[in-house]
Amino acid sequence: MNTAEFTKKYYIDRRGSHSRKWDEQHLKFNRIDLLPLWVADMDFMPPRCIQEAICNYVKATPLGYTMTNPNYLKAVISWYKRHHNCTIVSDWLTSAPNVITAIMWCIAAFTKTNDAIAVLSPVYGAFDSSTSDAKRQIIAVPMTRNEDNRYAVDYEAFEAAIIKHDVKLFIHCNPHNPVGHVWTAEEMDRLFSICQQHKVLIISDEIHQDLITGLTPFTSALTVSKGAYTDRLIAMSSLSKSFNIAS
Ligand SMILES: Cc1ncc(COP(=O)(O)O)c(C=O)c1O
DSSP states (O other): OOHHHHHHHHBOOOTTTTOHHHHTHHHHHSOSOSOOTTSOOOSBOOOHHHHHHHHHHHHHSOOSOOOOOHHHHHHHHHHHHHHHOOOOOGGGOOOOSSHHHHHHHHHHHHOOTTOEEEEEESOOHHHHHHHHHTTOEEEEEEOEEOTTSOEEOOHHHHHHHHHHHTEEEEEEESSOTTTOOOOOHHHHHHHHHHHHHTTOEEEEEOTTTTOOOSSSOOOOGGGGGGGTTGGGEEEEOOSTTTTTOOO
16 A cells, blocks of 8 residues: 555544644644644554454443553563563553653652753653653753764763763663664663663653664663663553554
C-alpha cells in the first residue's frame, strides 16, 4: 500500500473531536491553520483489536476500583521479550498514569530541591518542565550534529557537566525525541558507565521504542552490558505511541 492509499483508507479528520493538537492550537499560537507537529499522536483510528477489546471490557466489567491485572504485567513482559529481546522480571514493574507523571514521581522520590538533572539536548520539552516545576535545575548537555545531520554525544562534555553540577539524575530518551536517534548498546554503555561512576540515577524514557524507521534496532537500556546498569536505572514506556492511544 502506498502513502496515498494508506491515507485514503485510514486518515481521519480529528478537528472538532476535542483533539488537543487541532482544537487547542488557537490557545497556544493564536491561529488555527498550523500543522500540529508538536504533539506526537496521529490522525488514524487505533487498531481494530484494541477498539474491540476496550468495548468488550466495558460491556462485561463493572467499572469499580481495580487492582493491577496480572495479565497486563504478563503482556508487558511478553512484549519486551518478543519485540526487543529484553527479559523483565515481574517484580520490577509498576504502573503510572503516563510517562511524564512517572518521571515527576521519580524526580520527587530520588532528588531534592535544587538538585541537578541532566538531559542531552535538544530533547522533549516536558523533561525540562517536569524538572523546573519540581524546583530542580536542568543541565542540558548539547549533542553535536555531524555533517550527515546525525546527532552524537560529546562524552567528555557529558561527564564534565555531571561533575560540575553534581548531577543526581540523567533523563535519557531512546529513541531520542526530537532528533530521532536510536541509541546503540555501545553508546548507552558509555553514557551509563559515566553515570555509574558518578552515582547518577538513570531514567530511560523508551516510549517511542516501537516506532523505528532506520536500520538501528531499538535496544532497551535494561539490556545494556547484560543488565549491568539495572540497579540504577528506571525504564519507562507506554502503549500510547506504539498504538496511537494517548488518551
Ligand atoms: C519522549 C516522550 N516521552 C513522553 C511523552 C509523553 O508521554 P505520556 O503521554 O505517557 O506522558 C512523549 C510525548 O510525546 C514523548 O515524546
